[in-house]
Structures are given as structure tokens and as C-alpha cells.
Amino acid sequence: MTNHEICRHLRELAQLDYDAVRAYRQAVEQVDLADIRDQLALFENDHSQHIQNLSQIIILLGGNAPEMKPDIDGVLLEGLTAMRSVTGTRGALGVMESSEKLTNKRYFEATQLHLPADIKAQIALNFRDEQRHLQYVQQKVAEKVWQMR
Numbered sequence: 001m002t003n004h005e006i007c008r009h010l011r012e013l014a015q016l017d018y019d020a021v022r023a024y025r026q027a028v029e030q031v032d033l034a035d036i037r038d039q040l041a042l043f044e045n046d047h048s049q050h051i052q053n054l055s056q057i058i059i060l061l062g063g064n065a066p067e068m069k070p071d072i073d074g075v076l077l078e079g080l081t082a083m084r085s086v087t088g089t090r091g092a093l094g095v096m097e098s099s100e101k102l103t104n105k106r107y108f109e110a111t112q113l114h115l116p117a118d119i120k121a122q123i124a125l126n127f128r129d130e131q132r133h134l135q136y137v138q139q140k141v142a143e144k145v146w147q148m149r
């Protein structure tokens with residue numbers, strides 16, 4: 001794979017992370033349970049870190065760091081649109097569950113690419129965060145935390 005192609009894959013992942021940041025910001029506003037809100041804010045931060053570590057690799061490869069513009073329709077747009085119409089913890093967790101399923105799928109696919117070992121290692125680390133996010137959100141949905149007040 002050429003550096004150009006690697007950069008294209010990494011930019012796609014970074015865009016996905018950017019969409020996830022936006023989705024988490026909206027979700028946090030909808031969640032009325034402080035411990036869950038705090039956890040979602042940490043996940044949002046993980047996604048910001050991913051954007052940074054992917055951008056660093058892109059720049060090292062001679063590519064342009066991705067431009068993150070809020071007006072660009074991202075791959076999670078469907079999730080973001082859904083987020084506008086949901087209210088409360090239950091709705092927010094439902095949207096984050098589907099968003100995290102998508103980020104997990106895309107990160108898993110990225111781990112299968114033939115990439116240099118150091119880049120592969122970074123993607124594996126980011127993917128581990130994604131697995132943790134999905135596991136947490138699915139657990140809270142299964143517990144029906146919105147019923148615990």
C-alpha cells in the first residue's frame with residue numbers, strides 16, 4: 001500500500017472519530033445520570049485522542065492532516081440525525097450503541113489492512129478503546145440504567 005493509500009484509510013478513521021466526538025457531545029447533554037455522563041465524556045476524549053494520533057501518522061507519511069469541519073456529513077450522520085430526535089438517557093445510549101457498533105466495525109476492518117507494524121499497533125490500541133466503549137454502552141442498555149433513579 002502506498003503512503004497515499006494509507007493516509008486515505010487513516011483520514012476515514014479520523015473522520016469517523018470526529019463524528020463520534022460530535023455524537024458523544026450530543027449524548028452527554030441528554031443523559032441525566034452523572035456517572036454515565038462522566039463516562040461518555042471520557043469516551044469522547046478517547047475519540048479526540050484518536051484523531052490526534054491518526055493525524056500525527058498522516059503528517060509523518062507526508063499527508064495532510066484531516067480537516068474536521070462540522071458541516072461535512074460524516075458516516076455517523078444517520079446517528080447524529082437520530083440523536084436530534086431522541087431525549088433522555090435511554091435514547092442517547094441507544095444511539096451511541098449503534099454509533100459504537102459502526103466505529104468497532106470500521107476499526108476492526110482497519111486492523112485487517114496490510115499496514116506497517118507501528119501503524120498497525122496504533123490502530124489496534126484505538127480499536128481496543130472502541131471495544132471498551134461498545135461493551136460499556138451495551139452493558140448500560142442491558143441494565144436499563146434509565147430505570148434506576
Ligand SMILES: [Fe+2]
Nearest residue numbers: 100103130133
Ligand atoms: Fe468509541
